[in-house]
Amino acid sequence: MEEKDKMEKIISLAKRRGFIYQGSEIYGGLAGTWDYGPLGVELKNNIKNLWWKMFVKSRDDMYGLDAAIIMNPKVWESSGHVATFADPLDDGRKFNTMFKTTVGAGEEATVSYLRPETAQGIFANFKNIVDSFHPKLPFGIGQIGKAFRNEIAPRDFIFRSREFEQMEVEYFVKESEWEKAFDMWRSEMHKWMDAIGLTKAAVHELEVPGEDRAHYSKRTIDFEFDFPFGRKELYGLAYRTDYDLGAHAKGSGVALEYFDEETGERTTPHVIEPSLGVERTLLAVLVSAYTEDEQNGEVRAFLKLPKALAPVKAAVFPLLKNKPELVAKAREIFETLKASVGDIAWDDNGNIGKRYRRQDEIGTPVCITIDFDTLGENPELLNTVTVRDRDTGEQKRVNIDELDGLLSSK
């Protein structure tokens, strides 16, 4: 499959099956904006939930945050964004890519910005979290949220959007320990990319040379991914020094320090930042998962999504839709699994082969078929169903009681 074709196939599948639509489509769209349909929102939520679990909840050195998108404009002056968050428009002119907005009415109105990164909300809350929780260094604050950039040329489907989401950690360390923390997050990011099923050979680390780094960074690694349109930045991992806390302390006049009880010293912590985009993750996941093979002499396209990310965990089918006893039994199994597992689909439309194809295309790991043997036509098979695996196409007979365990296992 040509890479260009692959991208077109993914875009068309994403639209046809209700993952991703063009933003404001009925009005001809709005460049750089995308709407996530019923399956897209599930996939996105699954990505965010897994990130939150791995980067925040499963750790004892992390705190969560959900800061406001619109902040006091002084935040963006202190952070340097007003002066430097700009892309070249042509040879001489630079264009600041922050979206401006006004807050308040009439003469009270002030200009502010939609945040271009979630990080500053974290720095602005550093003192709040230190005062409420008295964490010991090293500790971090994690946040998932929208970010906005008036990109000069949004392109490559959802890769470069004007409205997107970030999953960011600011990890505060003693200056002498930044390298240890940098390596720790580097390995956590690899674990994450494994967990979401990214093709290993498509991920590359790029040590960003000094002249290309942001002015505050002493070391940055870009994690690049081989997208069908080229090798591009997927994530960043940066050592931001004490630049941000220092800048906000100066700008706000509020001390943003850490008091070390052992040494009795007050210091400004240094920061390691793993920064991950949700949309770029979702696209890399789709690119890694999109597979074509041949089954029963036909080409089939399917999404080999890890179970944790699949929008639908299992689909339940009555073999025939015009047999009330089959439908009733299937419905009962469907309701039970929906209550325990959640993301379960029902399909009684067309032949079983077609139903498999439809579920394969959206990455559903298993399909469960209820037939006359389930009802006891063959007494030995009473209360068993056919479970069919997405990746191998293999089918096995399983007792109804085992379904719950089968679906909740890894």
Ligand code: ATP
């Ligand atoms: P690029 O060089 O591709 O514009 P960047 O270096 O400006 O990216 P960062 O400022 O490091 O990106 O942002 C952190 C992460 O946020 C990126 O690694 C990416 O995952 C995501 N991201 C940044 N800009 C966009 C965008 N316009 N659309 C979607 N995701 C984005």
